[in-house]
Amino acid sequence: MDVDKISFTGSTDVGRLVMEAAAKSNLKHVSLELGGKSxxxxxxxxxxxxxxxxxxxxxxxxxxxxxxxxxxxxxxxxxxxxxxxxxxxxxxxxxxxxxxxxxxxxxxxxxxxxxxxxxxxxxxxxxxxxxxxxxxxxxxxxxxxxxxxxxxxxxxxxxxxxxxxxxxxxxxxxxxxxxxxxxxxxxxxxxxxxxxxxxxxxxxxxxxxxxxxxxxxxxxxxxxxxDVPFGGYKMSGFGKELGMHGIEKYMQVKSVVTVGNMTYNAAEKAYHEY
CATH class of the missing domain: 3.40.309.10 (Aldehyde Dehydrogenase; Chain A, domain 2)
Incomplete structure (x- = not known):
């Protein structure tokens, strides 16, 4: 439960097990680099x-x-x-x-x-x-x-x-x-x-x-x-290694909205007008 991300390289069968374990725990992010037949x-x-x-x-x-x-x-x-x-x-x-x-x-x-x-x-x-x-x-x-x-x-x-x-x-x-x-x-x-x-x-x-x-x-x-992203399609897995795309799976997007010195009523009015 304390692990937030798994990156696995190996067989497609074991990749399935990794996804299953991630789903049964804390829905952690997973990236998989699995089999190929290129x-x-x-x-x-x-x-x-x-x-x-x-x-x-x-x-x-x-x-x-x-x-x-x-x-x-x-x-x-x-x-x-x-x-x-x-x-x-x-x-x-x-x-x-x-x-x-x-x-x-x-x-x-x-x-x-x-x-x-x-x-x-x-x-x-x-x-x-x-x-x-x-x-x-x-x-x-x-x-x-x-x-x-x-x-x-x-x-x-x-x-x-x-x-x-x-x-x-x-x-x-x-x-x-x-x-x-x-x-x-x-x-x-x-x-x-x-x-x-x-x-x-x-x-x-x-x-x-x-x-x-x-x-x-x-x-x-x-x-x-x-610098060139590497990773598969279909049952070769998902997620990328290398390049900027390789970092994305280790990050999460957070939205922070800040309202200045505005009363609650004014903020509520602005929301409804929006």
Missing amino acids: PVIVFDDADLDMVLDLVRMATFYNKGEVCVSGSRIYVQEGIYDEFVKKIAEKAKSWVVGDPFNPTVHQGPQIDKVQFERVLNYIDLGKREGATLLTGGKPCGEKGYYIEPTIFTDVKEDMKIAQDEIFGPVMSLMKFETIEEAIEKANSTRYGLAAGVLTKDINIANRVSRSVRAGSIWINCYFAIDK
């Missing part, structure tokens, strides 16, 4: 070499254990086949191993539970009918290391396309039109971040206005700055 939309005109490096980082950085991980990759049909071929090569060159080694890109999953959870999702993806392009297995005989994994032929209703896996697993999907890309990007219960890769500023502006996510990164990813 799309990265790649248009035909994008610089393919730049795109490949950005997409690889968006999905596999920090072994995929990032709330804004760009794990749903939508590629326009004109470059899709070439993209698939080259991203498989990029994934195979992503070095997994001791994170204290400066030549290594990816370390182990955080613990055994998460390691097994990611492997279960990879197995589920195969059983759901997606095609395993590369990866999909543990690395080495010791530790919680998993190969960078890419699925193609992924459908929107598959678990690997809808659930936050929190591991190095990429779902590749194809689109034709801008309208289709927007519809697919929004086909998730989450709305934390999204990437848009294109040289056309009109496409970038249209998509960034239409995708329901709290952060939209155009021709970049993980571009976080202390």
Whole structure:
């Protein structure tokens, strides 16, 4: 009852519990930064070499254990086949191993539970009918290391396309039109971040206005700055961190009205005239 505000970062399920506890106590203010299943939309005109490096980082950085991980990759049909071929090569060159080694890109999953959870999702993806392009297995005989994994032929209703896996697993999907890309990007219960890769500023502006996510990164990813508000839509939570908007949830508005040397009757008359 003595706590006025809670800021929680974690899973959507635990976020619900935090809201419930706040409602049952003193209706304290809550801000939630929860799960994500962020799309990265790649248009035909994008610089393919730049795109490949950005997409690889968006999905596999920090072994995929990032709330804004760009794990749903939508590629326009004109470059899709070439993209698939080259991203498989990029994934195979992503070095997994001791994170204290400066030549290594990816370390182990955080613990055994998460390691097994990611492997279960990879197995589920195969059983759901997606095609395993590369990866999909543990690395080495010791530790919680998993190969960078890419699925193609992924459908929107598959678990690997809808659930936050929190591991190095990429779902590749194809689109034709801008309208289709927007519809697919929004086909998730989450709305934390999204990437848009294109040289056309009109496409970038249209998509960034239409995708329901709290952060939209155009021709970049993980571009976080202390002055830029960060926070999600939908089941990714609410409230902002960083920037002036990040302070608002810690403040309350108070109205103070002062009447000068006025008698009660005069004040009452002024009120009724108002």
